[in-house]
Amino acid sequence: MFHVEKKVVGELEKCYSLAMLHYQGKDHFLCAAEKVNNCYLISLDGEIEETVWEGPGGVMTMVQVPGTDGQFLATRKFYSPNDSKEASIVIVTPRGKDDWEVRTLCDLPFVHRFDILQAGGKNYIIACALKSDHEYRDDWRFPGKVFVAELPEDLSSYDDEHQLKLTVLKDNLLKNHGYYRHVEPDGSTSSIVSTDNGVFHIYPPKQPGGEWNVETLTTDAASDGLLLDLNGDGEEELCTIAPFHGDTVNIYQKKDGKYELDYTYPEKLEFLHAIFGGMICGKPTWILGNRKGDRLLLAFTYEEGKGYTAQELDRGRGAANVMHYVYEGKDIIIGANRETNEIARYELTEN
Secondary structure, eight states, X not given: OEEEEEEEEEEOTTEEEEEEEEETTEEEEEEEESSSOOEEEEETTSOEEEEEEOSOOOOOOEEEOTTSSSOEEEEESOOBTXXXXXXEEEEEEXXXXXXXXXXXXXXXXXXXXXXXXXXXXXXXXXXXXXXXXXXXXXXXXXXXXXXXEEOOSOOTTOBTTBOOOOEEEEXXXXXXXXXXXXXXXXXXXXXXXXXXXXXXEEEOOSSTTOOOEEEEEEOSOOSEEEEEOOSSXXXXXXXXXXXXXXXXXXXXEXXXXXXXXXXXXSSOOTTEEEEEXXXXXXXXXXXXEESSTTOOEEEEEEETTTEEEEEEEEOSSOOSEEEEEEETTEEXXXXXXXXXXXXXXXXXXXX
């Protein structure tokens, strides 16, 4: 069990996206809004330090460019699944306090999640479009795609007129929503992509000029998923929420090289969305948040003799995304509590 101390560190209407940022010699985090609103740079103890921009927003994902002093990539103008035809990925570069340059890296309609992966001494961008077109509200007739490219070391030449060219790695992905970065044993990074077609593990090239590799983990629909050795048996479980923006928590065990459903949480949690998996207070922990109903923030762990258990960390807030870091020896969860417009900081300690 965890002891939880909560502090509201800011208010931001429709706060949504979170990311760590190393800038001016120390770590901070970013929080940006889904709608037209601000992006803030915030200290690890929860003080708002700078306003990165005041719009246009529509920020689903932010990722620091490796090796830079505060430069990051962000999605822009993805306001909802029904309003994201003008979405793009932008390059954000600090020039001074409350002064950040924003340039286009590439226009990419419906881009929802993206990441910068590192393997074989190279950086790669992977970008996931929720769908590829629509003609009316909730039109899912045009499946999404996964795009990739090697990310150049110098991004200074990219703008509206000079954009990075992406290639399609995988297409025909219905409701291509879920994304989670996975760290491999050798320190390289890969991607867990969750769709109505199933969950895929995508690996960048191991050597420059090599091929990308796509592995199917399950063909069951999932809104989000990650790999985590939750029960401590030495084999990572596939932990998913399903279906798209769904209400079901599933855990799969790997048996004979295939993932098979092992556990489903008995309660239905409407509009599951926030997801994190990793070590908290030395224990493998899966954090989940849902955005309707009781709007719970839950920590799933495995207890000998009890199996998988869920502890309520907060309720009534509605996290869209969560992020974890360690600050002064304490485990911190940041919640972008979109439904209540609060940026919340949860300090977790072992009871």
